[in-house]
Amino acid sequence: MKKNLSILSLSLLAVMLSCSPSIKILGSWTGPSTPPEGYSNIFVTALTDNILARQTVETDLDNLLLEEGVNAESSFDILPPGFKSSGVDKEEVLRKIRELGSDAILTVAVLDQTNETRYVPGSTMYSPMGYGNYGRFWGYYNYYNPVMYDPGYYTTDKNYYLEANLYDAATEELVWSSQSETTNPSSIETFSRSFSTTIINQLIKDGLLAK
Template identity: 40%
Template sequence: MKTSRSWLMVALIISFCACSVNTKVTNSWRKANATANCYKNIFITAMSSNIPVKQAVETGLEQHLEQKGLAVEKSMDVFPPNFSTQTGQKREYVVSKIQATGADGILTIALLKQETESRFVPGGGYWNPGLRFSYYNRFWNYYSNWNPYLSAPGYYDNRQIYYLETNLYDARTEELIWAAQSETYDPANINDFLKGYIKSIYQQMVKDGLITPQAGT
């Protein structure tokens, strides 16, 4: 699956307002009969040219996976911060460096696409056909109640949508074991993004039968 080297640029602007992030998995695939039971040491690489974002995402995933009892190696600890295959490094070098960490699984995270969605938010007022208020019974009562609200100007609201892809590979064979595509709406900061992203990806892995859920998860 195609991946991109730039991703989650919104996470550069790290604000600290508390806000829940809407992340949902839109599509996933699992190799037939594959499970994650044999993967105990995961190599994580967030494919990004932005060092603070890469560090934050890999560290956040490391902390979560270690809480699940897995050993984790981060690409930031193995390759130089500005490392790229564009520098001429070949498959043998990259794979051998990863395998030398003892990793048996490779988890990649990449941004496929980023969009700005513009939504028109109308003026005040709402319609509920199931309700009948007293002011419906007379024209003036109805008109004078609704007109101020419905005459209020609307406005356009922009929100960012990030389309992410998460892949799990076997570190020995390099074979794709599991993949998922997800959408994240308007993350306020990197910490809020990670909470929603990790929860959604973990739940999808359980749903796909890749991992067995632990008690309380």
């Protein structure tokens, strides 16, 4: 019974882990002209035509910045859904961003998406025990047969490569950039929370946020 409960616990853990996207920073760069005190008011925009994804990511980034004591503004009021940069007065957009008090602009974009098929090998369970505990054939067979062997299988991982850039609002100069990889996001909500936390932690680590 204990063995069956242990197997059930491991199975539930595997399901829980599979629902949580794997996100890692592949690299980050900080420019030489970054203000030593960091930025205190950041304009956030996710570069995607998917309105739900854009709103979810921007909201999560805004909330996490606010928790760190940094003012944050979402792009929806200035860059509405369907907004295209062609034919738009750049200076007018930048003026509106600066009027919000933003001293930096954080952008998020998906660079690439790949599929990777891999083989997950099976496993065989073996727990030595005294011959006296084997009992009769059918009891032994019925106990071990369902759990002795877990066959291998093929699975396809979806990998997304993202880039987050931070620009100085006054000069438009790129002052920070990071690239990250996300594997198997189960939903935009779970991805956004994990991704936003990863990005904000990297900004803090690299000294881009005002204390």
